[in-house]
Amino acid sequence: MKNLKFVIPVAFTLFLLIFEGCSSKPGVIHDLSGKDYTLVNSNGSVVHFPGDYKGKTVVLGFIYTHCPDICPMTTHNINLVKKELDKDGANDVTYVDISFDPDRDAPDVLKKYAEVRGINTDQFHFLTGNKDVVKSLLKDCNIYALPGDTTVADGDTSYFFIHTDRISVMDPEGKIRSEYKGSTANMEELIKDINRIR
Amino acid sequence: MYIFLILISLLSFSTSGNLEVKDGWVRPAAKGMNTAFYFKVENNADKADTLLSVKSTIAKTVQMHETFKKDGMMGMRHIDAIPVNAKSTLEFKPGGYHVMVMNLNKDLMSGSSAEFTLHFKYFGDIKVNAPVKMPGE
16 A cells, blocks of 8 residues: 555656657747748749748758759658648648759749659649748758769769758747658658647 | 559669679659669679769769768769679669769659660670659659
């Protein structure tokens, strides 16, 4: 009987810890809720980020379309998450890729990038914008993209970035609450976290 | 469509003596953009070889590259030649070695295919007809 005095509080504490771990939202990593980045989507329409996504959980990737290896994996992984959550009718989740190469990633370039991958841009948005605005957004999300490897072939020069490999999940208020390696994100973990955040 | 994909997959398996190139695939991409070609080289011989270059007419430039991680960021660098040890498999895969296909001549859509020629120091040329697809397709 004496033992119960200890067992009950310990069991209750364990229950709270497990419940907390399974159901509560992860802490805020970057708070974008008070920000307003004016961007443009692949249709050429102005988008106020993150304000226009208020009320939606956003699965957010950072890419550039000239990337042949890492960024297409990030886009692919977000699309896999979308396909999985679409099965559950998750209308409160939306999907966004933001380009960190606005010099080359014009809206029509982003549109084509999505099109060849069979992605419907009404449901998975691709954003670009003014270079300074994009730079400010990247800084606030702790994303780095530095022009790196330059390949010269047949007189043509093409530059590539050394960049952060990231998928983030932003809550309906505009607060980023979880981050993953974009190209190798664990789908189960990502979906589990989205369901905790939404 | 499935029969076509199976035929393409069979064609993507190429052999030259004791050295085989298999499981080749290319990621879809738009005209003027870049993509990557992935595959495995199985060297069943007792002798090491070296992959010296990869060529294709589908793009203006084709080069071997390697993705690397530095200070938590990802980048790429050009590789001139890649050794293939005896009795070993060399894999070109996302996040590692890949063939950079730059400035495509046309849209590369899922369900189509693209031809590449791999040039080895000893085994010479091996042609591969790789399906265009998304990973996992």
